[in-house]
Amino acid sequence: MDPFQYVYVIRNSKQLEFHEFANKMASKTFDYPALSRGKFPELKENLHRIYQYLQGKPLDIISDHMMKNLQDIFEWKCSQATDWETEKMYKFCCSVMFEASFVTLYGRVPAADGHKVISEIRDKFIKFDASFPYLAANIPIELLGATKKVRKELIHHFLLQNMTKWLGGSKVVQARQDIFEKYELLGDYDKAAHHFAFLWASVGNTIPATFWAMYYLLRHPEALAAVRDEIDHLLQSTGQKRGPTYNIHLTREQLDNLVYLESALNESLRMCSSSMNIRISQEDFVLKLEGNQEVVLRKGDWIALYPQILHMDPEVYEDPKEYKFDRYIENGKKKTAFYKAGRKLKYFLMPFGSGISMCPGRFLAMNEMKMFLFILLSHFDVELAENKAVRLDNSRMGLGILLPDVDIAFRYKLRSLRN
Numbered sequence: 001m002d003p004f005q006y007v008y009v010i011r012n013s014k015q016l017e018f019h020e021f022a023n024k025m026a027s028k029t030f031d032y033p034a035l036s037r038g039k040f041p042e043l044k045e046n047l048h049r050i051y052q053y054l055q056g057k058p059l060d061i062i063s064d065h066m067m068k069n070l071q072d073i074f075e076w077k078c079s080q081a082t083d084w085e086t087e088k089m090y091k092f093c094c095s096v097m098f099e100a101s102f103v104t105l106y107g108r109v110p111a112a113d114g115h116k117v118i119s120e121i122r123d124k125f126i127k128f129d130a131s132f133p134y135l136a137a138n139i140p141i142e143l144l145g146a147t148k149k150v151r152k153e154l155i156h157h158f159l160l161q162n163m164t165k166w167l168g169g170s171k172v173v174q175a176r177q178d179i180f181e182k183y184e185l186l187g188d189y190d191k192a193a194h195h196f197a198f199l200w201a202s203v204g205n206t207i208p209a210t211f212w213a214m215y216y217l218l219r220h221p222e223a224l225a226a227v228r229d230e231i232d233h234l235l236q237s238t239g240q241k242r243g244p245t246y247n248i249h250l251t252r253e254q255l256d257n258l259v260y261l262e263s264a265l266n267e268s269l270r271m272c273s274s275s276m277n278i279r280i281s282q283e284d285f286v287l288k289l290e291g292n293q294e295v296v297l298r299k300g301d302w303i304a305l306y307p308q309i310l311h312m313d314p315e316v317y318e319d320p321k322e323y324k325f326d327r328y329i330e331n332g333k334k335k336t337a338f339y340k341a342g343r344k345l346k347y348f349l350m351p352f353g354s355g356i357s358m359c360p361g362r363f364l365a366m367n368e369m370k371m372f373l374f375i376l377l378s379h380f381d382v383e384l385a386e387n388k389a390v391r392l393d394n395s396r397m398g399l400g401i402l403l404p405d406v407d408i409a410f411r412y413k414l415r416s417l418r419n
């Protein structure tokens with residue numbers, strides 16, 4: 001509960017491990033055999049190594065593909081909106097982000113009805129995702145209605161004979177495929193289940209996080225105006241035009257420099273993220289904490305950090321329940337100094353976990369959400385079409401980004417090219 005102690009837990013990664021726990025939970029939830037060292041030597045390490053494809057230069061490439069795919073989807077879905085069109089916001093974010101992420105990571109389904117195939121996978125994904133908190137809580141899948149059947153159908157989409165038909169997928173997925181091929185004890189279904197698990201990781205949190213970022217912006221006109229201003233300014237200064245061709249290109253530096261957009265996004269992540277960082281003690285040992293404090297741990301003891309307490313701590317964030325889009329900006333620059341009781345915090349925002357269990361897709365996730373909002377706000381006038389409160393649904397507390405308790409209608413219309 002005390003953020004000044006986090007560092008002592010995070011840096012003891014040898015004694016305080018998370019893989020055993022994550023492996024058990026993920027293999028059960030996504031239906032692949034646990035990554036035991038005896039049966040699958042170095043599989044875990046090999047899979048971790050290829051997270052390099054989500055950083056550095058490969059990150060630029062995958063982000064460019066995502067930008068292009070997002071624009072294609074916006075063009076296909078929204079370019080007729082010369083007058084107001086109304087849609088449900090969560091459904092909209094889900095449909096755009098799911099398809100763009102799917103095509104970017106796994107490739108395009110070349111059939112004439114490619115969009116339809118992906119939306120069928122998405123609909124099954126939504127059904128599976130609704131049961132995710134129960135699976136994570138160890139409820140037998142047999143008690144969860146059609147979840148077992150839906151999971152099986154989803155996994156079948158990722159069998160090699162189906163995946164090889166998809167065109168232009170990412171290096172990270174290709175590299176995962178190559179690794180799985182080296183393990184004879186992994187059956188075809190097991191490999192497909194691993195791919196499905198990666199799909200869940202790549203969209204399960206990004207979709208609700210995109211929803212909250214959009215929702216809070218639309219609820220706060222001053223935030224919307226500031227972010228839109230920043231976006232328009234970037235387009236102008238780089239000589240790019242929004243318009244019917246949907247051909248905007250953003251470099252990593254330009255994305256990084258969108259400080260208002262990033263701050264607004266961080267602020268919504270602060271408010272909607274609820275992931276618990278769990279570690280299990282690998283041996284009996286004494287965990288030394290700040291100020292000569294000690295905790296005597298037994299092998300098998302659990303430690304959990306729960307950063308949402310930090311995110312909602314009024315000593316760190318004034319009026320923590322209020323959305324302040326510029327909370328992470330100081331003198332026009334990114335703000336990274338946050339204090340509690342006069343002391344600077346090393347950790348102040350942790351939607352992506354910490355240390356050894358930190359999300360490898362965090363840079364891509366931030367880029368994806370920025371690009372979604374960039375395209376939306378640069379091309380469209382957008383406003384809420386309903387005046388109702390949307391609250392966090394706490395049923396997946398501890399497991400990542402919380403979903404909204406209800407969906408809400410919004411409307412959008414192509415912006416005039418003159419203003």
Ligand code: HEM
Nearest residue numbers: 022201202205206209275351352353357359360361364365
């Ligand atoms: C807003 C979006 C996202 C959030 C908030 C998020 C959050 C997290 C968190 C908290 C974990 C650690 C879970 C734990 O402690 O066990 C994690 C793990 C993971 N995330 Fe993300 N994530 C996001 C997007 C993505 C994306 C876009 C990708 C991939 C393209 C991705 C890939 C992964 C993977 C593969 C893991 C497991 C890492 C491992 O094997 O240790 N995530 N994510």
